[in-house]
Amino acid sequence: MTAGSTVLLWLAPALWLLGSLAARFNSEKDWFFAEAAAGAAALVAIAGAFEALREALSGAGGADLLGVVMVLLIAFLGWVVLRFSRDYLAGEAGQNRYVVALLFTVASVLTVVLTNHLVVLILAWAASSFGLYYLLTFYQDRWPAQIVAHKKFLASRMSEVFLITGAALIYAEAGTFSLSGIGEFAGLQPELSGQMRLGAFLLAVGVIFKTAQLPLHGWLIQVMEAPTPVSALLHAGIVNIGGFVVMRMAGLFSAAPEAQTILVVVGSLTALLAGLVMMTRISIKVRLAWSTCAQMGFMLMECGLGLYELALLHLVAHSLYKAHEFLTAGDTVLEVRKRDLTPQAAKRMAQTRVARRILALPVAFAIVWGSLLVWQALLDGFDVAGVAIFIVALGLAPLLWGATDRGGQPLLRGLFRVVALAQLYFLWHWAFAAVAPAVTAPALALSVWVVACFAALYVLQIWLLAYPQGVLSQTLYPWAYAGFYLDERFTRLTFKVWPARIGAEYSTGVSTSPRDFSGEQA
Numbered sequence: 001m002t003a004g005s006t007v008l009l010w011l012a013p014a015l016w017l018l019g020s021l022a023a024r025f026n027s028e029k030d031w032f033f034a035e036a037a038a039g040a041a042a043l044v045a046i047a048g049a050f051e052a053l054r055e056a057l058s059g060a061g062g063a064d065l066l067g068v069v070m071v072l073l074i075a076f077l078g079w080v081v082l083r084f085s086r087d088y089l090a091g092e093a094g095q096n097r098y099v100v101a102l103l104f105t106v107a108s109v110l111t112v113v114l115t116n117h118l119v120v121l122i123l124a125w126a127a128s129s130f131g132l133y134y135l136l137t138f139y140q141d142r143w144p145a146q147i148v149a150h151k152k153f154l155a156s157r158m159s160e161v162f163l164i165t166g167a168a169l170i171y172a173e174a175g176t177f178s179l180s181g182i183g184e185f186a187g188l189q190p191e192l193s194g195q196m197r198l199g200a201f202l203l204a205v206g207v208i209f210k211t212a213q214l215p216l217h218g219w220l221i222q223v224m225e226a227p228t229p230v231s232a233l234l235h236a237g238i239v240n241i242g243g244f245v246v247m248r249m250a251g252l253f254s255a256a257p258e259a260q261t262i263l264v265v266v267g268s269l270t271a272l273l274a275g276l277v278m279m280t281r282i283s284i285k286v287r288l289a290w291s292t293c294a295q296m297g298f299m300l301m302e303c304g305l306g307l308y309e310l311a312l313l314h315l316v317a318h319s320l321y322k323a324h325e326f327l328t329a330g331d332t333v334l335e336v337r338k339r340d341l342t343p344q345a346a347k348r349m350a351q352t353r354v355a356r357r358i359l360a361l362p363v364a365f366a367i368v369w370g371s372l373l374v375w376q377a378l379l380d381g382f383d384v385a386g387v388a389i390f391i392v393a394l395g396l397a398p399l400l401w402g403a404t405d406r407g408g409q410p411l412l413r414g415l416f417r418v419v420a421l422a423q424l425y426f427l428w429h430w431a432f433a434a435v436a437p438a439v440t441a442p443a444l445a446l447s448v449w450v451v452a453c454f455a456a457l458y459v460l461q462i463w464l465l466a467y468p469q470g471v472l473s474q475t476l477y478p479w480a481y482a483g484f485y486l487d488e489r490f491t492r493l494t495f496k497v498w499p500a501r502i503g504a505e506y507s508t509g510v511s512t513s514p515r516d517f518s519g520e521q522a
């Protein structure tokens with residue numbers, strides 16, 4: 001029997017789709033239909049959330065709590081982006097095309113997070129990609145936008161080949177396309193067959209292609225020609241869906257070590273390399289794009305480790321943060337210009353400060369670990385994986401950098417912030433543990449790999465900031481600035497397989513380097 005909350009939640013994508021159709025056939029009132037659909041969908045999402053909470057508290061069962069969280073998030077972000085878009089695009093031509101594509105894209109994403117059918121999920125995910133294509137090419141006279149959309153189109157179609165092949169292999173073994181059925185089938189097996197493991201591996205590869213992981217990341221970095229609200233929707237909502245799909249199929253992925261391994265290795269390497277590249281960027285939007293690339297790698301790595309509640313917290317926090325950052329990017333530029341009026345002289349960091357910043361990590365780790373012991377004493381069965389503790393400590397350690405440099409009261413303030421945020425993390429961990437799939441014990445080898453990668457990144461970033469004119473910095477900078485030349489190779493390959501229809505400037509040989517497409521100064 002279908003839960004009442006599920007029925008309510010399915011009204012959200014239906015309303016967005018109806019709004020898209022109404023806007024398509026009545027262009028004079030397209031924004032009216034769009035805002036009415038978005039507002040009604042947000043209210044439906046809230047009503048569905050309350051109904052799901054009532055069902056969970058009454059023990060009725062059947063409520064899709066993970067879907068509830070995602071629908072609330074997407075409905076809210078979609079409404080915000082839509083309202084922002086109306087003012088942003090005032091006076092622009094082609095607004096009807098934009099409105100129809102935006103409503104259709106959000107409806108497709110909502111379908112992805114609600115469906116329990118693997119084929120429907122793949123089709124809806126592909127539909128969101130087609131809708132996004134029209135949003136990315138809103139300015140049709142900008143040929144760099146056409147090239148980036150072309151690369152995104154090819155990456156998405158390759159992803160769908162892997163997803164469809166993996167789904168076919170899994171169906172042949174499990175006899176069902178139901179996501180919950182596949183998870184139950186995998187849980188009943190003492191060990192998955194080679195066919196099931198191959199299917200899970202192909203699904204993981206498909207997710208990697210969809211989430212702009214290296215070396216397929218170029219389109220995400222180079223979509224700066226699209227309107228800013230499109231960037232907000234892409235970085236805050238659509239790219240994050242890859243992490244959600246892995247969480248939705250946690251029962252399968254947790255039993256497939258090959259799928260877990262590729263998610264962890266590719267995700268961690270993407271996070272490491274993209275984190276270094278981001279340090280070389282001065283363009284606000286390009287820097288945010290590289291940040292998204294790194295964060296998506298981080299999220300897939302968390303899923304590969306089986307840390308699903310941490311991945312869900314990461315997904316929600318990253319979505320809200322990136323939407324805010326992109327929609328306020330103009331204000332950020334103004335703040336930077338104000339700071340430039342009173343520039344500070346660059347000074348070489350003392351070796352003692354380098355040592356203090358390195359020691360900030362074990363201090364943060366000790367605080368987070370000690371906090372965990374307190375929570376375990378208060379709540380029976382409360383547990384967090386050791387690698388998750390390390391990840392949280394890694395994120396909190398920079399709060400101690402400035403504090404350790406100055407000492408005294410700033411140090412106490414930094415310690416207080418680390419303690420407070422550690423408690424906040426454990427609070428959200430406790431809340432999301434009831435929503436996300438059950439955490440599985442990560443493989444020791446994968447945990448060691450992750451700790452080594454991010455400890456190296458932490459020390460490397462400190463060293464590069466301390467010695468910006470050093471031999472290591474001067475050697476690494478050209479490679480990092482060029483994105484380690486990974487996107488160039490993928491771009492050449494895509495143009496050989498399926499050449500893009502581009503403008504005369506490109507065909508005559510002007511600005512042929514893909515790095516120029518990002519808007520960065522050569």
